[in-house]
Amino acid sequence: MTLFQNKIEGVNITPLKEIADNRGSVLHMIRCDSPDFVKFGECYFSEVLSDSIKAWKKHTIQTQNISVPIGKIRLVIYDCRDSTSTKGNLMILELGRPKAYQRVTIPPQVWYGFKCISKTPALIVNCADYPHTAMESQALDLTDSSVPYSWLSNMEIN
Numbered sequence: 001m002t003l004f005q006n007k008i009e010g011v012n013i014t015p016l017k018e019i020a021d022n023r024g025s026v027l028h029m030i031r032c033d034s035p036d037f038v039k040f041g042e043c044y045f046s047e048v049l050s051d052s053i054k055a056w057k058k059h060t061i062q063t064q065n066i067s068v069p070i071g072k073i074r075l076v077i078y079d080c081r082d083s084t085s086t087k088g089n090l091m092i093l094e095l096g097r098p099k100a101y102q103r104v105t106i107p108p109q110v111w112y113g114f115k116c117i118s119k120t121p122a123l124i125v126n127c128a129d130y131p132h133t134a135m136e137s138q139a140l141d142l143t144d145s146s147v148p149y150s151w152l153s154n155m156e157i158n
Contacts, residue, residue: 006089008079010107012036013093016067018101027069029103030127036105038063041130047123048073048116053151055113056140062130064106071122072096075104078111078147090149096122111140111147 014036019026030037041062048054048071055076066075077091094100096118106112116122130136142151 009084009086012105014103038129041128043127053115055142056111058111058138060136065127067103068095072118073114073122075114081109
């Protein structure tokens, strides 16, 4: 679900397929023939506890492909790149099943962060195009004012 969306160059939102089964669903995430798939670098899961915030992060070369198969998050993306026409734009999305099972592709050099907004922990899966190294990522404190979003003053929309 999109809460606030200014376009950000290179950010793509792809609805994902869920194949329902009375024994448990099959949840698609990404395929090698997906239009926004570049190459495989690493795939990992990140658990976010209810009301917890993981922000701000930016990668210099790595592209993120994020989906949320369990729980629900608010994802905030900020374009600080001088080279784009979307510099200064902010996107706020809610991801998670059943209403917003989708993949968000986040290009390099863009700040992003997320908060678990479900009562249970959220599980994020990220299939990135390069393996993570400390040298190619940057972090800011979640209260850093260089990103025009306050996690502490924005009320949840449920």
